[in-house]
Amino acid sequence: MSNSASSLGIDQSIAFWNERHRRLEHGYAGGDIAYDDTANAMLNSLRVGRLIDLIGTFARPAAPVRILDAGCGTGWLTRTLASFGHQVDGIDTSEQALATCVGRARADGRDRYRLSRLDEWTPGYLYDVVISVDVLFHIMEDHIWAASVRNLGMLVRSRGRLILADHDLVADRQWGDYQVSRARQRYLDLLTSDGFVHRGFVAYAFRNNGAGFHVFDRTS
Template sequence: MKPHVELKDFWERRLQSDWTESGVGYKALGRAFNIWMYRVRAEGFRREVTALGLDLPKSRVLDIGSGTGFYVRQWRALGAESITGSDLTEAAVDRLRGRFPRDAFLRLDIADPGDALEDASYDVVSAMDMLFHITDDTRYRAALTNIGRAVKPGGVFVLSENFLHRPEQRSDYQVNHTLPWITAALDEAGFEVLRRVPMLVLMNAQVDANPVWRKLWGGFLRAVTLTEITGWLAGALLHPLERRLVRVLRESPTTELMICRRR
């Protein structure tokens, strides 16, 4: 597990050199494949948020770990007018301010935000594919606590994570926690879970699958994405199947989306 400062430097370098879908996504699979993957993510995100029936034009939205602004764009497409984005890195925040001049952006460490966020000031908060990059468990819980403080009572928290049924997995730049561990941490932060649905099924690392399948499918994905051309073709072929799978399956061996409400 890397210290926090080293993790921040890692993301500064990564986003400075690659501020695209592959920089914030599954980098080893290339940008072309990630573009198709993010199309599935966008459709599922919009579908699940729409089902909440939020009055987004009148809601204050906070997006944590905005990266390239992908989910800022989704909130805007859904009708949100007041959006605050944030990121740990200056590399992202400087570019986000230029890409989305209508919105506000904070250089923010959600595990230690200081006084950057007012208590109970946001109707909706999103943290997409970023919490598992907080590799210190104490800081992870602190991040959830700070999110809980920022959301109004009755407000909504949307997150995507790898909610493992198998034992947790740790590496230098990512920790995949178990579903019980995450739900317990959410409960401590004042959230109740409303639902959890697949966000991806085949188009990402099979972190919660049988180790043999995980290795075989991971090798297949890396093989078919060796070039941007083959990555684009692989993404185009998997895309319609993936759209179907995230709708019909109740659980996924990879990224899932969770909707929570602040008590």
């Protein structure tokens, strides 16, 4: 897919989101701009419920589920998952958003935050679950999107789970200068060779939002 001339490059995208987080200081700067704060709060609650089903409901203090929230924004999901007993790393490219994360971090230290692009995060360990919510379709440059998907996949342990938010399409669709959804097959082409099996698509099913979670399990 070739991106239009008006598409944001990676550096422009980072600057765009940093400024958006600066202007919108509340927790929904990374939310759907078609919704008000109340609707975004409802959407986030619904997504947490979907993710609980996908991650599982068991967490042990001595052996917590290790999770990556890739593109954590202001950390609403990172903190929520940490409150369930999981050990969660949140990464984002926005210094403004991460400042909010650090200011709201849980006292028990189960949520941790770092500045990083999705394609460049190398923590030195693997995760039980890697999640990326409404981030990949904001990466306009195809080679960086592909590198991000592959890198997130490589961070999942054997028999771990990869959950990537996008639309479930048969062909790519560009929505504007800062959003493009990739076809399901493109995710399959990138991940199947790394031992992933696509378990299905779980739609948000909220109002007019057509996005949802592509769920992959690493079988090797």
